[in-house]
Amino acid sequence: MPSQWKVAATHAIEIDLAHESGLKLKQSYEFLSKQVGGYDNLGFTKQDHKNYLRTKRQRDMEHGAAASLGRYFSRQLKENPSYYFATQLDCEELITNIFWADARMIIDYSHFGDVIMFDTTYSTNRDARPLRAFLGLNHHREIVVFGGALLYYETIESFVWLFENFLEAMSEKKPITIFTDQDAAISAAIKVVMPKTYHALCSWHMWQNAEKHLGHLLKNEPQFNTDFLACIYEYDDEDEFLIAWNEMLDKYDVRENKWLIDLFKLKEKWAQAYVKRTFTAGMKTTQLSESFNADLKDCLRTDLNIVEFLTHFETVVNQKRDKELEAKYNSKQKFPRLKLKSSPMLNQVATVYTPKLFDLFQTEVEEEIYAHDIMAQKKTVDISSGNTASFTQLLMSASTSFAVHQGGSSTSVALTSYLESTSSVVGSNDKINGAGGLMTQGSVASGGPLTQESITSGWNPMVHKVKPFF
Template sequence: MTASQATEVDLAEESGIPLRLAYKFINKQAGGRESLGYFKQDQKNYLRTVRQKRMAYEEVGVLLQYFSKQILENPSFFYELHLDKEEQITNIFWADAKMIIDYSHFGDVVSFDTTYKVNELDRPFAVFVGFNHHKEIVVFGAALMYDETAASFSWLFKTFLKAMSSKAPRTIFTDQDPVMAKAILEVMPQTYHRLSLWHLMQNACKNLNTLFRGEEGVHNALTTKFDHIEEESEFAAAWYSMLDEYDAHENDWLATTFKIRKKWAYAYVRSAWSIGIRSAQISESFNARLKNYLKSDLNIVQFFTNFERVLTDTRYKEWEAEYDLQFRIAHVKFDIKMLKQAREVYTKAIFKLFQDQFEESIELSITKCVADGDDFVYTVKLDDKSKKHKVKKEGISTVSCNCRLFEMKGILCSHAIKVLREAILNNI
């Protein structure tokens, strides 16, 4: 193989192109196999030799080489190794400059997940992810963990905060792992810890299949409790009614889950900032991407090469969204000044959410208005069967609604929009 052919083979592997397809492409480019000058086995042998050379210093040496190279290219790159009593590496955390910058802008809400496993030992691959202003996934940090003990999680969360200038997230989503919960409470006591509804439902299906007569019965019994009831008293009444209906007062899983209801029940979590997320859906979506890149047979060099491809593809979606925002105007459904102003302020993804709320507000009615000193409290509802919402208007332009959509998501709800528009039309 010539030096240029070797370079082509290296680029193909770094791009994730399988050996068979890479060989076909290169021999097509050369004008046929007879013009290529080497066989597929030669390509395979070359790649094997390269991998062996890269792994000459074993895994630890390769890791240190990789991190040293990253720091040379960008001094803001951060990494830390966790050593055990015998000076053996147990956990590894890293974050590049882009991750740190993204966290400074979008790190209020973080989803942390360790369900994805890498290599033949099923080592947990932990990622801190979130959403940016285009509702696209951003990665804040990553770790390879050799175990999932309280000490390891505690070290990992402390290291994460160290990399992020001690700024803790306002809300963090995780699965229902008590060890992880203990570490979060210890390291980030002011952070609101929320549980992934998807993981909760999976655990419910495992533990309550018999009680609720199959997975469909589990979903029917719990979906409303998990994700819809707004008031705490209403939630408690519905929960105890469910226990009576299924004679489940002695069920240990339900009792344990009820004790931590402030981490998952909508009636409680709606008081915390969450950018509208109700599950660890960001992590689940990111894990789906990882499956296309990271396989269990990768060595440490291949792992980092492929993880960088994941990052590149993930960040490219943000660039696409930025381009779309600059050169394609968001469609406004109604010729209304409020919508036109919102279009100028929001990204397309956020404007769509606002416009949806505006559209809902058109169907609403204000049924009551009560003066409260200099303020006014409005009762807003869709029809006689729908839930009533109270919107308080203070001064000229300050409103708050008991649905708390703005406090959770940062988007004005349809009830508040209805009151604001009414006030504008009536010069109140």
């Protein structure tokens, strides 16, 4: 009889696990029915399933959201004393803002926290919780989460409170660069809490704003899109950027456009000619976290209580961590494809860098070789013998000096001299500095093997750590 149906204890456990994993009610109910050979054998209806979850939710929140939140954080602290959380109260002693970071987030930040993204993309949906996340990239170029926050009040004081607690959780280690959207309150808070951190603007959010303020141009002038993006990404030289910007204003008659005037005042935060001066780890936009946003979509629903939300958030973070383990496993299964197979340097670096980082490094080496060959008209003077050789030949023939340190062969001397005369092979290159700041002239032209020490000693001053990239 339907009136006698009820959710058995064994099924209740499975319902709880499915709910905590983010499965929707329909998916969970269908999964349970297949386990027992059909709906008739399950012993309860979909409505019973729904009623069970509602009753559980009411029971969890019977002492109020604040008490439930307190129990959740207490449980996390009991499991790991390094767990960090903070709450901000309003004048009526009600919780308005929350920040949290688990032990793994804190450890990850110590390795990969030189460049962070403060992602506010989730707030674009008015029906979702006001989630804010601190994100970065690990050595596999995968998204890594450093902390989460719920900000119900967005003022300068709220952001100051958030950034201060974030740094307290991270042992006061400040990032070199932080990417955010174009928000005046966030910008003001960064100046107060992290005045020496380079504040860069997310180019994706800039483009979203451009569609709002310059929609007529984007629709009627297809070339404007190309010219505008070129001003953001293409020009490394400041004078070239300024010329291109002014030409764009005149070409499309937008010199009096207020949004463009205000945007230009912030040019040091978004134009490549200026952003190249800081370490960015290859980030230009918080939209790098697009996949993370998609995964979080379901757990941001306002029909979930605060504990359910935090549980779902924890599940999504763990899924991202599994991605890192998968990338680590895959990196050990095959040797990267070398474009210059006879290069001892690339062969050795391939055993040190992760595949993603090695591909970036190899591409930069290839571009630099081509550029230097063109600049020198494919000829480089060998100081000791007077013979000529291309830069490519020097790179590939320096096997003795790279494999075994013998005080410097004539080839290594020529290579070192050439590198000194044409700046670094990769370290000072703007693209590589932006992509992760891999190696500098000091490590390439040292005449010794590419050991951990030789790489460390040759790092660009702006990129002072090896650990995040190995």
